[in-house]
Amino acid sequence: MRKVAVIGVGSSKFGVRNDVNVAELAFEAFKPSVEDAGISPKDIEFVAVGSTGAGAWYEELLPAVVSAEYCGLTGAGLVRCEAACASGSAAFTTAYWAVASGQAEIALALGVEKMREIDTPTMMEWIGRAGYYLWEFHNFGVTFPAYYALYATAHMAKFGTTEEDLALVAVKNHKYASMNPIAHLQNRITVDDVLSSMVIAAPLKLFDCCPVTDGAASLILASEEKVKELKIDTPVWVAGIGYASGTANLSKRLDYVGLEATVSASQMAYKMAKISPDQLDVAVVHDCFTIAEIMAYEDLGFCKKGEGAKLIREGQTEIGGKIPVNVDGGLKAKGHPIGATGCSMIYELTKQLREEAVEKGRQAPMKNYIALAHNVGGTGHYCYVTILRR
């Protein structure tokens, strides 16, 4: 396996994007990524697309094909990757393998999701089915917030985590989203706003949940040889990739206070990158619900199990703290266009590591120039952890 770098990144504006279809949204992220890398579409040999709702919450069944044609990529090797909410990371990993293996010099990971073409109850229906339909949805109507609420209840019962602690995650992530012009929700909120918002699936309330968002993000990956040939100033190297999965039935998990897939995937990524969590300068973690960010702190080793709430209470995951987390606003406020999220995380970290084009108030201070992305699919059904190093 050879070294692989991210040499170009692009993102669409996140939000309700009823002005564009899936291919047009993909283009919006793709164009700046090739411009950033200084290449043209025909230089791209392999394309991995992350998208989940094809034919369900948007009309195209083959989004990779329509997006590739629209972006001038027809002819390149092409695949769509599905790992639920981690589809973008699955696409990134696939593109990484294409280059690391020596089979491609330049590959593209393109995440795109159109989620706002259908009504909210139908969206709750589709995403609720993203587990084990037969045994957990068919008779019991478990929604996506409900799956994470099961974890929240158990975490609160075991470790004394409170609804206020969960609210602090939302408050922090809205704060950073307010400084991020591509974020879906750019309003500042308070703990009281979260606590008084409507109950979705107790104990989770509206402001504990990420919004339903349209968005796309595009990443160009290249070999070390190509990086030299193209004279890339600030390549961001893929230092580690880890992956794991969890049971389809939530009833078969070991416990409900953490995601085993996160623990396994992160240990694999740390080992490959030969680093420990305390060397990270910044992280983006999968905060589809506030409880998910608290569990991620623990499962990724930012603190001990059960101490995630303490970390947020002390402000350790803000800029100036031990490890700034989700300074782009996270899924919670930047938005969570399911199949695009993994690519969007790498987009943000690449900008952070380059110390460029990130708004002043949300640039994490760099010491080791190492960053981590944590992307969960489903409720711990899939997990990818990526470590980048400048």
Added chain:
Amino acid sequence: MAAMPSLKSREIKIVQDIPISKTLPFWEGLKQGKVLATKCKKCGKLYFPPVADCSQCLASDMEWVELSGEATIETFTHVVVRPTTFQHEKPYTVAIGRLKEGVRVLAWLTGFKLSEVKVGMKAKLVAKITPEGNLTYEFTRLE
């Protein structure tokens, strides 16, 4: 935001026929008030939900066993915002309980006030036929 111009896609209705021939005794059992699990005859692993094939030893020789229904609730949530096909239901409580036999079950929890539901409490898993005729099972009060 002003509504953006759009086209309506062609409408389709999707209903899948989900095969249950390999777990038919389970669904028949529910009609008789029993909640059944499967146990691998080769390695002895107990499965809920029931399966026809053992993922531990890959044998396909299973026996049916009736569960005691004695459960300890490990976690729960109260679902207020419901999906399309559950819009007609009142908000419902979903729980995961561990049965005496060691397997866990995810199901609705009924018969309790929400304020009474606690992690660690005991409940009974019972078979149920819904008013619409659906075969299901739920956690409820110990009688």
